Amino acid sequence: MTTPPFTIERPTYSEAEVAENPWYAIELGVYDILAGIIESRSATSISAAQQLNSLFPTNRPQTSAGNEAPESFLWEFWGIVAKVVAETPLIDFLKALRDLLDPVELQLENWGSVKLWADLPLLGPVFREALDTYQGMNLEAFLARLTQAGIANWSWLGLVSLHAALEVEPDSRARAYKEQGPILEASVPRAVIWLEIAGRKLYEGATERALRDEKYGSGGNWKGSAGFSQERWDYWKKRFSEISVQEQASDATKNLAKKGEQIMAGLEN
Structure with missing residues (x-):
């Protein structure tokens, strides 16, 4: 078997931890989608974007305790992306995510009205924080690629x-x-x-x-x-x-x- 060029270090949780904190299952789902792209197991960036969109709290069935707030999901999601792109770019995936049809308008607390995923909401503030955390050049190179591709202007x-x-x-x-x-x-x-x-x-x-x-x-x-x-x-x-x-x-x-x-x-x- 050929070793994939990139792998993602996926967090591990026990069944009891997942049962106690439903977000862990969503977090692992996000990691699985990104790993599928990076390790060349996903069919296309478009299908990966659709899978990710299905995990968004307003697109999932409500749990008895209620799903997490949209801004909470976005903050955690972009944090995972920032960590992952310190190793490898995900340009095609983010372009496919941004270009998903029929963007839904959301009202985010403290951020106002945004379109999911057309505005790539909260990418900017999360990545500004990430620049202080990940000191290597890979994250900055990724932001340069986003800029050159016209996906986001950094x-x-x-x-x-x-x-x-x-x-x-x-x-x-x-x-x-x-x-x-x-x-x-x-x-x-x-x-x-x-x-x-x-x-x-x-x-x-x-x-x-x-x-x-x-x-x-x-x-x-x-x-x-x-x-x-x-x-x-x-x-x-x-x-x-x-x-x-x-x-x-x-x-x-x-x-x-x-x-x-x-x-x-x-x-x-």
Whole structure:
């Protein structure tokens, strides 16, 4: 038997625990659906999306104690997805989920009116929390893929990643300037990941001057206007060029910086 390329670590509960807490059975059902996609056991992303939709509390028969609130299900579901995509992407599944026919309008406490699943409700706030929990680049790469696919717009996070890598630089006279190698080693790969995956969307943001009224990526050495702009794009490209020959950067970081500059130049053509 061929070992699947990805597996999900599924929680385990005793029969008594499931009987005492009905949510556990739903949680295990969510894991089974996602495992079916990742381990290539599901027929299609569409069928998996339909299965997931059938688990939503308003689509299940009511239990004697009542089903969980819709926002509770959504918060737990997106939390599971955030944990899983730290290992592998689920882009096709989420696209199929978003595109399910006849979206139902829900009123969520504290969140207002949303369409299930067309709005992918609560994905944003759950994944913002997840970014603080899962420190690797896989989750950020997943959000870049969502952005490039037009499923959800996380371009602001791409702006923040480019800002952290290219605009936050100590004064050249300071000791921190001479010791910034590890900082570049951590931040430059994240910026390049965004350009590799969603560079086209980010460049569109620059040409359209998107996020002009937002404060994402404020501070640092960039003194121009907030948000995306062609001027800021050009500044980022120049900074990649500078880092590619910067003494404090490792060879790997220099090579990545050169790659980032080349990707940006290619996107302009």
